Amino acid sequence: MESILAQNVYDDPDFFAGYSRLPRQVHGLDGAPEWPAIRDMLPPLAGKRIVDLGCGFGWASRWMREQGAAAVLGLDLSDNMVRRAKADTRDAAIEYRIADLETLELPEAAFDLAYSALTLHYLRDFGRLVRVVHKALVPGGGFVFTIEHPIFMAAAHPHWIADEDGRKTWPVNGYSIEGERRTDWFARGVLKYHRTIGTTLNSLIGAGFQIRRVEEFSPTPGQIARAPELAEEVERPMLLLVSACR
Ligand SMILES: C[S@@+](CC[C@H](N)C(=O)[O-])C[C@H]1O[C@@H](n2cnc3c(N)ncnc32)[C@H](O)[C@@H]1O
Numbered sequence: 001m002e003s004i005l006a007q008n009v010y011d012d013p014d015f016f017a018g019y020s021r022l023p024r025q026v027h028g029l030d031g032a033p034e035w036p037a038i039r040d041m042l043p044p045l046a047g048k049r050i051v052d053l054g055c056g057f058g059w060a061s062r063w064m065r066e067q068g069a070a071a072v073l074g075l076d077l078s079d080n081m082v083r084r085a086k087a088d089t090r091d092a093a094i095e096y097r098i099a100d101l102e103t104l105e106l107p108e109a110a111f112d113l114a115y116s117a118l119t120l121h122y123l124r125d126f127g128r129l130v131r132v133v134h135k136a137l138v139p140g141g142g143f144v145f146t147i148e149h150p151i152f153m154a155a156a157h158p159h160w161i162a163d164e165d166g167r168k169t170w171p172v173n174g175y176s177i178e179g180e181r182r183t184d185w186f187a188r189g190v191l192k193y194h195r196t197i198g199t200t201l202n203s204l205i206g207a208g209f210q211i212r213r214v215e216e217f218s219p220t221p222g223q224i225a226r227a228p229e230l231a232e233e234v235e236r237p238m239l240l241l242v243s244a245c246r
Contacts, residue, residue, distance in 0.1 A: 008077050009186075009187055010078035010080055011080050012187050014187060015186040015190075016078075016080045019186055020084075025057055028059040028063075033227070034239050038241055041212075041241060041243040042115075042243075043113065045067040045113070046067065046069070047068065047069070047070050047112075048069045048070060048112040048113050049069070049070055049071050049110065049111050049112050049113075050069050050114070051073045051074075051075065051106065051111045051113075051114050051133075052072055052115050053104075053116035053129075053145070054075070054101065054116055054117070054119025054120070054122075055075060055076050055082075056081050056119075057084050057085050058084075058088060058089050058094070058096060060115060061085070061089070061094050062088070062089055062091065062094065064115070065093060069093075070093065071093045071094070072094045072095075073111075074095070075096075075098075075104065076098065077099070077101070079098060082096050082097070101119070101129050102123055102125060104129065106132055107136065109138045109139075111138070112137070113141060113143075114133045114142070114144075115143075116146070119145075120145055120147050121148045122192055122193070124193055126193070126195060126199075126203055127203045127206070127207070130143075130207045131207045134207040134209060137246040141246045142246075143242075144242070144243045145241075146217075146239050146240065146241045147239070147240050147242075148238070148239065149236075149237040149238055149240045150194060150200065152237060153192060154173060154175040155171065168235070172236075175196065176196065177194075178196060178199060180192075181193065181194045200240070201214070209244040209245065209246060210244060211243075212244055213242070214241070214243075215241040216241075217237065217238060217239040217240075218233060218234050218237060219233050219234065
């Protein structure tokens with residue numbers, strides 16, 4: 001019988017080994033083509049108390065401290081990820097903890113910024129997390145996050161189909177049907193949750209956030225010239241980047 005992978009796929013040894021070899025994990029933030037766009041969306045970080053939701057190896061947590069953040073709390077479901085983040089960090093103002101964002105509780109008005117990269121599409125209940133984050137921020141506090149773009153998530157698997165001339169196409173199926181999506185990425189049947197852009201943004205508005213900026217990340221011509229394998233990312237949006245404010 002085929003086993004259903006738990007949400008905590010990052011503790012699967014084969015998945016973790018593959019994931020650890022991704023350029024963005026070997027080279028850190030500069031290995032992620034969307035990083036310059038995210039950086040532009042972040043508020044000034046000096047003196048800020050930050051929570052990094054799904055902190056992974058802790059690359060962003062450490063960078064935020066280098067920008068002068070007062071303290072960073074990095075949270076992640078995976079023991080593998082938290083161990084690695086702790087091993088790579090020498091900074092008493094960064095604390096890493098194992099936590100499930102599906103059931104997370106945070107102290108009220110304790111943070112100036114909540115940040116999350118490529119994690120919230122693993123959550124079944126995005127609305128709950130958004131409400132928890134809203135309460136945990138001080139008035140005026142920021143919430144900046146990235147997720148897999150809902151169009152990318154709804155595209156056919158294995159993400160492209162050859163047309164009759166052999167060209168890659170990315171048909172989108174069932175965009176309006178929200179909920180579980182499974183993908184084969186370093187492991188079979190990795191579980192993610194599809195939500196439309198409307199649901200994603202309305203969850204923020206419903207919780208009381210003001211939306212500041214929304215980017216549908218696509219690589220720049222300069223990035224494609226340096227890394228030609230990025231060229232197909234202009235065919236459909238891969239990542240959704242959102243900046244909101246309490
Ligand atoms: C693609 S990685 C991104 C890690 C990091 N933010 C980065 O950009 O390098 C997704 C992370 O989300 C974490 N994650 C997935 N589901 C989670 C949950 N329910 N609660 C907390 N973390 C979760 C995984 O363990 C993993 O570290």
